Amino acid sequence: MGAMTPDEPAAAVTPLVTRMTLAQQIRESLVVRIVSGEIQPGERLVETKLAAMYGTSQAPVREALRELEAMRMVETRPRRGTFVRHFVQQTLRESYVVRAALEETATRLAMLAGTVPVEALRAEVKAMRAAARADDASAAARASVAFHRHIVDAAHNELLKLSWEALQIEARTSVTMVAAEVKLKDIARDHAELLRSIEDGDLETACKHARDHQWHYADLPHDAHGRARRRAMMSG
Amino acid sequence: MGAMTPDEPAAAVTPLVTRMTLAQQIRESLVVRIVSGEIQPGERLVETKLAAMYGTSQAPVREALRELEAMRMVETRPRRGTFVRHFVQQTLRESYVVRAALEETATRLAMLAGTVPVEALRAEVKAMRAAARADDASAAARASVAFHRHIVDAAHNELLKLSWEALQIEARTSVTMVAAEVKLKDIARDHAELLRSIEDGDLETACKHARDHQWHYADLPHDAHGRARRRAMMSG
DNA sequence: CCTTCACCGACTATCGATAATCGGTTACGT
DNA sequence: ACGTAACCGATTATCGATAGTCGGTGAAGG
Numbered sequence: 001m002g003a004m005t006p007d008e009p010a011a012a013v014t015p016l017v018t019r020m021t022l023a024q025q026i027r028e029s030l031v032v033r034i035v036s037g038e039i040q041p042g043e044r045l046v047e048t049k050l051a052a053m054y055g056t057s058q059a060p061v062r063e064a065l066r067e068l069e070a071m072r073m074v075e076t077r078p079r080r081g082t083f084v085r086h087f088v089q090q091t092l093r094e095s096y097v098v099r100a101a102l103e104e105t106a107t108r109l110a111m112l113a114g115t116v117p118v119e120a121l122r123a124e125v126k127a128m129r130a131a132a133r134a135d136d137a138s139a140a141a142r143a144s145v146a147f148h149r150h151i152v153d154a155a156h157n158e159l160l161k162l163s164w165e166a167l168q169i170e171a172r173t174s175v176t177m178v179a180a181e182v183k184l185k186d187i188a189r190d191h192a193e194l195l196r197s198i199e200d201g202d203l204e205t206a207c208k209h210a211r212d213h214q215w216h217y218a219d220l221p222h223d224a225h226g227r228a229r230r231r232a233m234m235s236g
Numbered sequence: 237m238g239a240m241t242p243d244e245p246a247a248a249v250t251p252l253v254t255r256m257t258l259a260q261q262i263r264e265s266l267v268v269r270i271v272s273g274e275i276q277p278g279e280r281l282v283e284t285k286l287a288a289m290y291g292t293s294q295a296p297v298r299e300a301l302r303e304l305e306a307m308r309m310v311e312t313r314p315r316r317g318t319f320v321r322h323f324v325q326q327t328l329r330e331s332y333v334v335r336a337a338l339e340e341t342a343t344r345l346a347m348l349a350g351t352v353p354v355e356a357l358r359a360e361v362k363a364m365r366a367a368a369r370a371d372d373a374s375a376a377a378r379a380s381v382a383f384h385r386h387i388v389d390a391a392h393n394e395l396l397k398l399s400w401e402a403l404q405i406e407a408r409t410s411v412t413m414v415a416a417e418v419k420l421k422d423i424a425r426d427h428a429e430l431l432r433s434i435e436d437g438d439l440e441t442a443c444k445h446a447r448d449h450q451w452h453y454a455d456l457p458h459d460a461h462g463r464a465r466r467r468a469m470m471s472g
Numbered sequence: 473c474c475t476t477c478a479c480c481g482a483c484t485a486t487c488g489a490t491a492a493t494c495g496g497t498t499a500c501g502t
Numbered sequence: 503a504c505g506t507a508a509c510c511g512a513t514t515a516t517c518g519a520t521a522g523t524c525g526g527t528g529a530a531g532g
Contacts, residue, residue, distance in 0.1 A: 021314050021485065048513065057487045058514085059295070063302060070306035072398065078257055079493055079514055094395040097341060101396070105337035158308065158323075159330040160337070163399050257515065284483065293517045294484085315484055315523055476531080483524085490517075498509075 022056050023063035029054075030064060034073055034084055041086040045074060072166055093218045095167050100214035102164045103148055107210040110154035111203055118199060120150045125192050132184035140184045145169050147191055151210075182217075190216075258292050259299035265290070266300055270309055270320055277322040281310065307404050329454045331403050336450035338400045339384055343446040346390035347439055354435060356386050361428050368420035376420045381405050383427055387446075418453075426452075 020028075030050075033039045050061045065082050068074045076082040110116045124147040131140035152164045194213050197206045256264075266286075269275045286297045301318050304310045308327050312318040321327070346352045360383040367375035388400045426449060433445045 023485080024314075046513070059486055062299070062514090063485090066299065066302050067306075070303075072402075078260075080495095081513070094393045097345070097393055098338070098395050098399055101337040101341035102334070105333060109333070157330045157333055159327060159403070160334050162308065163334055163402065166399065166402065167395070259515080282483070295516055298484090299515090316525090317483070474532085477529090478527105479529100480527080481525100483522100485520100485522080487520075488518100490515100492513100492515075494511105494513085496510085496512105498507100500505105500507085502504090502506105 022054075022060035023067070026050070026054055026056070026060055027064035027067050030068060031071075031073065034068075039084055041084050043084045045082050045084065047082075095169075096214045096218035099148075099164070099167060099169070100211045100218070102160060102167075103151060103214060104207045104211040106152045106155035106157070106160060106164070107198065108203065108207050109157060109160075110151055111198065111201070111206060113154075113156065115154045115156065116198055117150050117154055118195075121147055121191075121195050121198075124150065125188060125195055128184070128188035128191060132188050135184065137184060140187055144187060144191065258290075258296035259303070262286070262290055262292070262296055263300035263303050266304060267307075267309065270304075271328070275320055277320050279320045281318050281320065283318075331405075332450045332454035335384075335400070335403060335405065336447045336454070338396060338403075339387060339450060340443045340447040342388045342391035342393070342396060342400070343434065344439065344443050345393060345396075346387055347434065347437070347442060349390075349392065351390045351392065352434055353386050353390055354431075357383055357427075357431050357434075360386065361424060361431055364420070364424035364427060368424050371420065373420060376423055377406075380423060380427065 030039070030045075039045070045065060047058050047061050047065070051058045054061065065074060065076065069076050069082065072085065074082045074084050124143045127143035128140050128147075131137070131143060148169070149164075152161055155161070190213060194206075194209050197209045200206070266275070266281075275281070281301060283294050283297050283301070287294045290297065301310060301312065305312050305318065308321065308323075310318045310320050343352075360379045363379035364376050364383075367373070367379060384405070385400075388397055391397070430442075430445050430449050433442045436442070
């Protein structure tokens, strides 16, 4: 584990941030260390060690761990301890299928409620096109995530949003783009098509489009971890 | 707050349940009390009071509250306290929509892979019928959850399973049954129908059935808190 | 009468210590 | 040598006590 030692509350440095509770600060720190890879998947997080490391008692650490658990970044077994989840355990492939489920529903809800933010979606597609021209994969990924988040938001279902966010789309999207060598222009095109079907107002078609849009990615080659799933997974 | 006073850990009463940590026991108790309405929306949950009430220290109570927060049943503002959400009932409603999304997909995956555990599903339906005859709502709820869990398991998608479990179906199901005054016989019948459509092998029909099955509950009257949702939410 | 500020009581956030439990290890009986 | 039971070290779950913060209250000032 790292050597980070927040020996000082650094009150002067973070006059505003110190408003956060210790637990929150510890949580954020752990998130960074996990996603950055400093803390390896499968690694055990010992409460007392962390407490010593951060210079606090066990209590705030426990709380931080609980929040991480809610975020699905770690796994806690009573009286056993908490462990960093294996990223492979949640393959990219799987995430796309779940995204498909949630986003299809989000599309349905948003269209039924007439709350689809068409303008915002157009803007994101535009951003994707620009990113494609500039060959900026990162920007394209961001726009794509924003596009889908707009839809999920428009569904006005907090729990749906929560579930969606829990998938940590951001963290996975960029990976896919690189691993699957997706053409940036194709991304822009795909989203434009999805948007068009939504604008057309045909509920079932749009929903199916939303679903297939994601299932498509699930079927792309990713990496060594993603065990090949049967082709049949592509919806008929 | 209510008058409930578990002055006794009731160790003799719950020899098995004691395997759970105090925090978990407290959480379950609070869930019941909140969804049953004993604890009103907006009500403040004072950690020290609860600790005294349950005969524990503040720590397990805090943990229970954190879990409730993750479940979106309460809201915590640092150094302010935690309050029961006003949207508990709506959240219940929302959960059915999300369940619908996930279970529809689970059904699709399981059917495509040919891994639907038909026998197990039949057994659960049978259990529901028995529960209906015995007028045992608790048993019916358990069978229903088991039924759907079988399907989700059969999809063989870890992340889907994870997302589904995160909805805390158990905690919510019993509530709906009471709150919505669902007829136990209807439950058995609904599941039997869903099962039949799966057995028939018609993918799209079964999927739609799986979805409508849940959306139906989302549309049931719950209580005064759940603001009515537009009928249009019922899928067309 | 309305706004400002120090003070007060109520609670939360955090601490340090203790009780309990888990997995592994060692000693023992066969 | 093998299976079983008591023992151990490590770590979590829980406790009881304390420090600090928040909202409200009432006096002081305009």
